[in-house]
Amino acid sequence: MDFKRKEDRVGLGAKATLFIFFVLILAGSVVFARGYIQNSTAGRSIKTQAVKPASQARIALQEAPAKQPEPFRKIYTVQNGDSFFEILKANGVSGGEALAIVKKTRPVFNISRIKPGNDIQFIYSADGLNLTQIHYDVSDTERLVIRISEYRITAKKVDMDEAERISFQTDAAPASKDHSPAQERAGLSDRAQGDEQPAVEKQGNPLPGTHQIDIEIKKGQSLSDILTQIGVNRQEIALLIKSSKGVYNLASLRAGKSMSVWLSQDKPVRIRKLTYEINDTKYLDVSSTRDTFTAKTRKLEREVRYEAAQGRISSSLYESAVAAGVNPEIVIELTDIFAHDINFFSDVQPGDSYAVLYEKYYVKDRFKGCGRVMAARFTNQGKEHVAIYFENERRGIHGYFDEKGRPMKKMFLQAPLSYRRISSHFSKRRLHPISRVVRPHLGVDYAAPTGTPVCSLGQGKVVFKGWDHGFGNTIRIGHAGGYVTHYGHLSRFAKGLKVGERVDQGDTIGYVGSTGYSTGPHLDFRVSVGKKFINPLTMKNVTGPPLRGSLLANFKRVSALRLAMLESRSHEVAQAVPPSGKDPETKLAPKG
Numbered sequence: 001m002d003f004k005r006k007e008d009r010v011g012l013g014a015k016a017t018l019f020i021f022f023v024l025i026l027a028g029s030v031v032f033a034r035g036y037i038q039n040s041t042a043g044r045s046i047k048t049q050a051v052k053p054a055s056q057a058r059i060a061l062q063e064a065p066a067k068q069p070e071p072f073r074k075i076y077t078v079q080n081g082d083s084f085f086e087i088l089k090a091n092g093v094s095g096g097e098a099l100a101i102v103k104k105t106r107p108v109f110n111i112s113r114i115k116p117g118n119d120i121q122f123i124y125s126a127d128g129l130n131l132t133q134i135h136y137d138v139s140d141t142e143r144l145v146i147r148i149s150e151y152r153i154t155a156k157k158v159d160m161d162e163a164e165r166i167s168f169q170t171d172a173a174p175a176s177k178d179h180s181p182a183q184e185r186a187g188l189s190d191r192a193q194g195d196e197q198p199a200v201e202k203q204g205n206p207l208p209g210t211h212q213i214d215i216e217i218k219k220g221q222s223l224s225d226i227l228t229q230i231g232v233n234r235q236e237i238a239l240l241i242k243s244s245k246g247v248y249n250l251a252s253l254r255a256g257k258s259m260s261v262w263l264s265q266d267k268p269v270r271i272r273k274l275t276y277e278i279n280d281t282k283y284l285d286v287s288s289t290r291d292t293f294t295a296k297t298r299k300l301e302r303e304v305r306y307e308a309a310q311g312r313i314s315s316s317l318y319e320s321a322v323a324a325g326v327n328p329e330i331v332i333e334l335t336d337i338f339a340h341d342i343n344f345f346s347d348v349q350p351g352d353s354y355a356v357l358y359e360k361y362y363v364k365d366r367f368k369g370c371g372r373v374m375a376a377r378f379t380n381q382g383k384e385h386v387a388i389y390f391e392n393e394r395r396g397i398h399g400y401f402d403e404k405g406r407p408m409k410k411m412f413l414q415a416p417l418s419y420r421r422i423s424s425h426f427s428k429r430r431l432h433p434i435s436r437v438v439r440p441h442l443g444v445d446y447a448a449p450t451g452t453p454v455c456s457l458g459q460g461k462v463v464f465k466g467w468d469h470g471f472g473n474t475i476r477i478g479h480a481g482g483y484v485t486h487y488g489h490l491s492r493f494a495k496g497l498k499v500g501e502r503v504d505q506g507d508t509i510g511y512v513g514s515t516g517y518s519t520g521p522h523l524d525f526r527v528s529v530g531k532k533f534i535n536p537l538t539m540k541n542v543t544g545p546p547l548r549g550s551l552l553a554n555f556k557r558v559s560a561l562r563l564a565m566l567e568s569r570s571h572e573v574a575q576a577v578p579p580s581g582k583d584p585e586t587k588l589a590p591k592g
Helices: 002-063 084-090 095-105 160-172 181-185 223-229 234-244 317-323 328-337 549-566
Strands: 072-077 119-124 131-137 142-148 153-159 210-216 258-264 271-277 282-289 292-299 303-312 353-363 366-380 383-392 397-401 421-424 427-431 438-441 444-447 453-455 460-467 473-478 483-493 508-512 522-529 532-534 572-576
Touching: 084 095, 084 317, 095 142, 095 153, 223 234, 234 271, 234 282, 234 292, 303 317, 303 549, 317 328, 328 353, 328 366, 353 549, 366 549, 383 549, 397 549, 460 483, 473 508
Parallel strands: none
Antiparallel strands: 072 119, 119 131, 131 142, 142 153, 210 258, 258 271, 271 282, 282 292, 303 353, 303 572, 353 366, 366 383, 383 397, 421 444, 427 438, 444 522, 453 508, 460 473, 473 483, 483 508, 483 522, 522 532
């Protein structure tokens, strides 16, 4: 019994001891936990203060873009006699690309005005392989900036502040790569689509609540492709094409033409207005009206400006003038104007010089091509030739005249083809190369490759076409005054040419060959008057009547002004086309 009570007391004591021990452990745990929490909070606070700068540094490091490689720059100092075209070629630009750059630049700045001693800065990609920009300081306040990309070339004059900003952006912020090649081909901005406005969006938008996008049509592009890329849905595109079809079919667009689209700024994007350049004088104007579109054609006001260019020939007229930046079409027209007095295939020599004044067409300050040559001067082997364009609608007069009012166009051209050399001259006694018999050669043999076009020396009527014994394929043309021109040994005739058909001066009538009795490809060319053959190289060329009376007085006034413009060193003058047929020259004023 006592033993059992003792045992019970021992059990109670053990339990009490365990309970007290448990309480002590629990209390210690609470105290420890509270201290740990306080210390941990203080530690985190201290840690945060200590680490914060390092953390920010890491974030900044992560957000900062990798440093872009700097573009490669090259400075070229303009020398006496340098042309912009040759400078481009000397700095690694291909001939084709150089001509494209010249073409884009000339409407913005007359490149013949680059001054010796001034610098042209060429900016290439970091690897030096691709030319991206060209800078030239036009004045102390203005710089010419030419941008070159895979898709297009642009040129503009900017003030120096903007030029420095462009230069900084070139160094520090290369163009975004977020856009797609399709956007570039559409002529759109190099920014991503969305709420951002494209770079081509115009300031001074005529339609509030819209933004305007200008697009240059590329080869193979359709209206659907272009409008889809800028966010227009296909249903609206189909409605636009259908609504405009009665006025103009927008389903087929021409490469090189321009289009402007005004889009709503809300979502989904809607077309508020669209214009499309049909040609240089007309455009399509489409406007949204409720649930459809209304289309009309409108006239474009064309501005005519005059530009003068001068130069000296080093090789040929064509190569020298085109290298100096003159439009190739103008050079060809220049040769046509003087073709009656100068043989450009044999007479032109290095050192000869030219000056030309010609029209340039603009619509809304956008260059639309070159027009007519208005005045020209060509010095050939020391002899000066001058041509001035003059017209009088009431009298039906239009064409080129010399300084005395005599028409430049003569009855005959200097030569009927572009030839390599004269292989045989007009002679009363010549040893025939085949028969070896001395006989007269009453014409001139022009050696030229087979297939070289042969043109009519003057206006007339075809009196013979066919095979003429030893002359082979032959054409004879009758002209005023009893003149007949003979063209022998042709390889073939011009397509559709018939006996009795009238031809104009310069029309192609056949092609050089070696038919009949011939030792090689050449044209046997002869001229007869009545039944007598005369030497084509020495015959007197007949001209039309000169201007007289009031026409001559009016011509002299026009001539004096145009020749002064021709010799002007300012090169460029602006002129608005007058509404009447009156001569506009008295209203000319220097541009810039």
